[in-house]
Amino acid sequence: MDYISSRNLRFVLHEVLDLGQLRQLERFQDFDEEAIDFSLDAAKQLADQYLYPIYREMDRNKAYYQDGQVHVLPGVGEGMRAMGEAGWLSANWDFEHNGQQMPLTVHNAGGLIFQAANGNLAAYGFLTTGAANLIRAFGSDDLKATYLEPMAQGRWQGTMALTEPQAGSSLSDITSTYEETEEGHYLIRGQKIYISGGDHTGVENVVHLLLARKKDGPKGVKGVSLFVVPKYLPEAEGQQDNHVTTAGIYGKMGQRGYVAAHLMYGEQGPTRGYLVGEEFSGLRHMFLMMNEARIGTGMMAAGSASAAYYASLKYARERPQGRHPDNKDINAPQVTIIEHADVRRMLLFQKAVVEGSIHLLLQCSLYEDRYRSSGDERAHLLLELLTPVAKSFPAEYGNEAVSTGMQVLGGAGYTDDFPLEQIFRDIRVNSIYEGTTTIHGLDLLGRKVLMQNGLAVRYLNEEFLATVTEATTQPAVAPLATALSSSLQGLQAVMERLLGLARREDARVFLADATVFLDYFGLHVLAWCWLRQATVASRALDTGATVGKPALGDDERAFYRSKLQTARYYFTYVFTRTAGLQRTLLAEERITLDTEPALLV
Numbered sequence: 001m002d003y004i005s006s007r008n009l010r011f012v013l014h015e016v017l018d019l020g021q022l023r024q025l026e027r028f029q030d031f032d033e034e035a036i037d038f039s040l041d042a043a044k045q046l047a048d049q050y051l052y053p054i055y056r057e058m059d060r061n062k063a064y065y066q067d068g069q070v071h072v073l074p075g076v077g078e079g080m081r082a083m084g085e086a087g088w089l090s091a092n093w094d095f096e097h098n099g100q101q102m103p104l105t106v107h108n109a110g111g112l113i114f115q116a117a118n119g120n121l122a123a124y125g126f127l128t129t130g131a132a133n134l135i136r137a138f139g140s141d142d143l144k145a146t147y148l149e150p151m152a153q154g155r156w157q158g159t160m161a162l163t164e165p166q167a168g169s170s171l172s173d174i175t176s177t178y179e180e181t182e183e184g185h186y187l188i189r190g191q192k193i194y195i196s197g198g199d200h201t202g203v204e205n206v207v208h209l210l211l212a213r214k215k216d217g218p219k220g221v222k223g224v225s226l227f228v229v230p231k232y233l234p235e236a237e238g239q240q241d242n243h244v245t246t247a248g249i250y251g252k253m254g255q256r257g258y259v260a261a262h263l264m265y266g267e268q269g270p271t272r273g274y275l276v277g278e279e280f281s282g283l284r285h286m287f288l289m290m291n292e293a294r295i296g297t298g299m300m301a302a303g304s305a306s307a308a309y310y311a312s313l314k315y316a317r318e319r320p321q322g323r324h325p326d327n328k329d330i331n332a333p334q335v336t337i338i339e340h341a342d343v344r345r346m347l348l349f350q351k352a353v354v355e356g357s358i359h360l361l362l363q364c365s366l367y368e369d370r371y372r373s374s375g376d377e378r379a380h381l382l383l384e385l386l387t388p389v390a391k392s393f394p395a396e397y398g399n400e401a402v403s404t405g406m407q408v409l410g411g412a413g414y415t416d417d418f419p420l421e422q423i424f425r426d427i428r429v430n431s432i433y434e435g436t437t438t439i440h441g442l443d444l445l446g447r448k449v450l451m452q453n454g455l456a457v458r459y460l461n462e463e464f465l466a467t468v469t470e471a472t473t474q475p476a477v478a479p480l481a482t483a484l485s486s487s488l489q490g491l492q493a494v495m496e497r498l499l500g501l502a503r504r505e506d507a508r509v510f511l512a513d514a515t516v517f518l519d520y521f522g523l524h525v526l527a528w529c530w531l532r533q534a535t536v537a538s539r540a541l542d543t544g545a546t547v548g549k550p551a552l553g554d555d556e557r558a559f560y561r562s563k564l565q566t567a568r569y570y571f572t573y574v575f576t577r578t579a580g581l582q583r584t585l586l587a588e589e590r591i592t593l594d595t596e597p598a599l600l601v
């Protein structure tokens, strides 16, 4: 079952990120290379058994709403409980909460396996972990005692209930309200739309982590607080219906087995909510889950793109069609399409996006591990800066990679005989939810780049330069190092221009091309990832050829050579897009700003 490469995950974790360094921290001392590989193997077995087999079935027998209930395949509940029983929903929690204190980097590597096997099922679990993490971080002891265990076991579903009809990208406009009662809980009223995992028959209860505004309280984010709102009140509260009504579920282009529900609170009776953390800090607290979900959405996109790549690769190796352009002999047998350079161009694009994204996502996870376990502020700032890229690059380029993968299959790619058409539909939403790509462009340029007077950008630049310096010592990759280093001057010029606009002009001018900047910046980040991977691969090939060292086997040589070749492809075919984007970002014309709405006829 080829949907992700375990060898590639081990390469990134051990050889590129040197995850062993985390063992110096007491929290992670048990996670040596063997333990990490064991965890990855266990994740693959679980994904093979519970997730992968029902990926297509979840699409063909999509979730449906009937008589007030949202029905999903029985395999959804079974898969949730299997992930829970194997400890995956709580693996990175503290021992005291029955966790394994697994580094997030390893947990997310396992998550990538689940996402590639079946992102629709993996997402139910991933959301549950994220919601429970909010309770762990900010909830009272009572909330922790009541909710964490059944959520970790996959018996109760967690959700993230933010969006309302008038408040999607603009969360400060939410209007769902809460009122305090004398019994200590709050009464919630309002509606939420598009709530993933919002209701379904695969679990015993649903726990909404919900944002609401104090009734008659201040406008904007100031009046917003965070609540736990269960579908059924837990035993201590009388185990009754909490009047969270499902108005229906959305008919979606993809991810059809992964429910998105329209929910109403307090319409058909009182709905109780329990405050999480401090009152009026709701959005600030929710950012913990949102940041996690952004990396998670990037993982989902990278997982889908990975599954598409291996499906395309398999097809390209088996499908005979045409002959080489220099062979005019009509009697000669057809070649398999992987023999055509242009098919390899498409496959290389898929591979470059998938393996570059996986590296970036695990790099971000490692920054988070360092920050959370040892308070490493540098790691924290780098994580903050890179999160919009880690969400958007796999989503945007993943869309393109899956579309390219469909092209590899020709007509067959468009039919439902092959998984590409489903993956193509499934991956599309990743650039919409968890903040559209635009919102991440605004976050990157309007907030992250400016943080602490540009300190995060300076740190990232130091990381870029360290990688360039190291790569320069390896003749096989030195030209790639030169390409990145000269493009960094262009990046500098673009930033100076944009920051100049920020000083001289209003925010409308400064932020007009934030999405273009995100693309441009992200291509540099991925160039850094590919340069690092290529440097490690080049060194491994050299070491394998050193007298006294064991020679590399054929498979290993092919693995490292494939890394080098994909890096070269990235720099020649993908990174070169930065030249056009740079011209756009430096252009004096203000095309989009000057196109008044009336001109769009």
Ligand SMILES: Cc1cc2nc3c(=O)[nH]c(=O)nc-3n(C[C@H](O)[C@H](O)[C@H](O)COP(=O)(O)OP(=O)(O)OC[C@H]3O[C@@H](n4cnc5c(N)ncnc54)[C@H](O)[C@@H]3O)c2cc1C
Binding pocket: 159, 160, 161, 162, 163, 167, 168, 169, 170, 193, 194, 195, 196, 197, 252, 260, 429, 432, 433, 434, 435, 436, 437, 438, 439
């Ligand atoms: C399948 C699915 C599942 C979802 N799951 C959840 C969930 O579990 N929980 C949850 O809370 N939400 C969920 N959402 C909601 C999702 O996060 C929102 O759809 C998303 O944030 C966009 O909001 P919107 O749909 O209101 O679009 P809008 O905010 O109306 O945006 C429309 C367009 O305008 C652009 N735009 C908006 N504001 C600006 C601006 N200030 N500057 C420039 N451009 C702007 C956007 O980029 C976009 O292109 C889900 C959505 C879908 C489709």
